[in-house]
Amino acid sequence: MTASSTPSDPLAPYRGSAYQRLLAAARRSLERSGGNLDATIGITAPHEDERQAIIGITGQYRDASVKRLTVSLAAMDAAMRRGCGLGLQTVLERIHARALDDRPAERATEAAARQQVIGIARSGAVAAEPWFAQWLDEISSDGTLTKLVRARDEQLLHQAVRVLDTLHRRTPGEPPIPIPSLATDTTGYPKTLNQGTLPTLVLRALALRYELPRPKTAEERRNLWDMADVVVDDLASHVLVLNLPSEGDGLGRWLSDAAHHGMPFRVMLYQLITMPITPITTDPVFVCENPAVLRRAAAHLGRHAAPLICTEGRPATAFHRLANAVTAAGSTLHYHGDFDHAGVAMTIAASERHAATPWRMTHEDYLRGLTRTEDRHLLTKVPGVTPWDPTLAQVMAEHRLAVYEEAVTDDLLVDLAHRNILPN
Incomplete structure (x- = not known):
């Protein structure tokens, strides 16, 4: 005799092994349907005590050789009301000690x-x-x-x-x-x-x-x-600069010194925020995406290169803050990027945000770059529009090849070597 099964326990017949699988299946069905008794449940490979229980519920003989026995929930509910005076749902909630879910x-x-x-x-x-x-x-x-x-x-x-x-x-x-x-x-x-x-x-x-x-x-x-x-981190947001002399304590002096020596200088957002600058160049300021372009400009042209800013990929907040300072000082920005979907998108964004002029980003520049590209990189996504040169999008869609800045750096250096002279 156990605490859960006493002589006065009306649910005692339903607590044994004969009803365990039946009650579990009944619970699943009722929870799925929200308490609907119209469904039928089944027991596969029934044990002898389960077979006898189902015979008792239905009043119908079931042969021991049958592989699966079924019984309606309505029949179970009626049998339990006769046997203990409680409906199937109440029996389930009391035996399992928790209410039925209403799925x-x-x-x-x-x-x-x-x-x-x-x-x-x-x-x-x-x-x-x-x-x-x-x-x-x-x-x-x-x-x-x-x-x-x-x-x-x-x-x-x-x-x-x-x-x-x-x-x-x-x-x-x-x-x-x-x-x-x-x-x-x-x-x-x-x-x-x-x-x-x-x-x-x-x-x-x-x-x-x-x-x-x-x-x-x-x-x-x-x-x-x-x-x-x-x-997120004003020390992690940065931009690479070549030959951008500026006014301003600290950062402005450092940029001017770097420009005097033709040395690349990395500017952090923290510096731009804490030591605001005013660029003093009258030259157009060029922008590239790949640091390899800036490195070659520094190596081949040094202090004689036109002012150049490198985004090092997608422009960070530091770039945007510096670009704002350049345009506020009266200079213009000329933007070059890779000939791929991302590069075109960033060129459009620079045009819209900073009034930047696309720099050597025509379809002729793209086709010339194709002849110099040794490694073929398929475009994973073709640019939809190129507002400054609609033919560019059409030609890129036709060839479906990317042209990266490394392939056209020689052309960019020609422009950077002629200060105050804009490319066509």
């Missing part, structure tokens, strides 16, 4: 919560952006939103939307925003964007905004924040 009701509640969260997200200022709609579709279809709702963490999505709204409202030329300030302004706490689900959500959206893969490394995450003018 249909849970799904309906979850769906309503999802729609409410999505509705709030779509009311933001950024909702009209295609990349934002794609982000919502992705997190809705891959289970991310469902996990947030089930964990009752919907506020993380609301906070992510507030962060994206804040970044969307920023205008070109605004000072970069430190990530603790962005976190405080949007969530009330300075460290919420450092790690965890919230920054992951935001960075997924930013990756779509800038047409990049989801970031996997700390450097990729930092670069994405940089592209949105969010300063």
